[in-house]
Amino acid sequence: MASPAADDYLKTVYAHTEWQDAPITPSVLAGKLGIAPSSVTEMVKKLAAAGLVSHVPYGAVRLTDAGTARALAMVRRHRLVETWLVREFGYGWDEVHDEAEVLEHTISDRLLEGIDERLGRPRFDPHGDAIPDADGRVEREPFVLLADAPAGHSGRVLRVDDRDPDLLRALDALGLVVAVVVTVSAEGMILDGEPADLPEGAADVVWLSA
Structure with a gap:
């Protein structure tokens, strides 16, 4: 099929x-x-x-197992293309999702392998999502959704959902990007030692290291 x-x-x-x-x-x-x-x-x-x-x-x-294998192959294509567009063509992380949705169905396996090799076989895409390797293996560490993290919790931003470009731009302007360390406070969040006002909906699209 x-x-x-x-x-x-x-x-x-x-x-x-x-x-x-x-x-x-x-x-x-x-x-x-x-x-x-x-x-x-x-x-x-x-x-x-x-x-x-x-x-x-x-x-x-x-x-099923067969469905998972095929899904992982498509996820690998999508996330490698996103990473390629950001690194090689200067796309913003808010611009790549729709482009990758198109390109993932058109590039050959040979080109995909070439992209992976050129990029140094990245493990994560620009939004922090794990890129499966050619055998379907995925690397991921324990995580917690920002909305569920208790006050006082500190962690690295592991992942930001990529489906809302406007929210991605707002988070980028705030400096809330992948790998940044933040601390959850009773009022919201501490970023770079200062209180930060989160855009509406941000706590539901950001994941931190547990």
């Missing part, structure tokens, strides 16, 4: 549980993909028939 649409479904199912444990439902999947629920239901049936996901009516959608 080789199609860009199927790959996008598998990649979205994988990414949903990468930074939290709740499985994805068809309705949530429809919202993330911007597709009508009826269309999602039909595609999930096709993916299940192909042995790529498991699903019961009205229940969660879960990847």
Whole structure:
């Protein structure tokens, strides 16, 4: 079942549980993909028939081993392309998601390997998401969502969700980027030794080292 649409479904199912444990439902999947629920239901049936996901009516959608392997291959493509665009072409981290969504389906395996080699085989993309290696292995350390971190917790920014370009630009202007160390306070957050006012919604899209 080789199609860009199927790959996008598998990649979205994988990414949903990468930074939290709740499985994805068809309705949530429809919202993330911007597709009508009826269309999602039909595609999930096709993916299940192909042995790529498991699903019961009205229940969660879960990847099979085969689905996970294919999802990891697509995630690797997407995140390597994002890293390539930032490092080699000067894109901002708020500009690469949509470009990578297109390019990930068009570049050859040979070009992908060349990009990986040229970049020094990076382990993380510009947003802090792990880049699977060619064998599908992923490196990730313990993490906590900023919104769930208790006052007094200090940690490095491990990851920032990449789906809201405006929020990414606001966080970049604040200096809240991957690898920066922050401390959670009762009032919000300490950044570079000073209190920082978080943009609305920021606490729900930033993950810190645990």
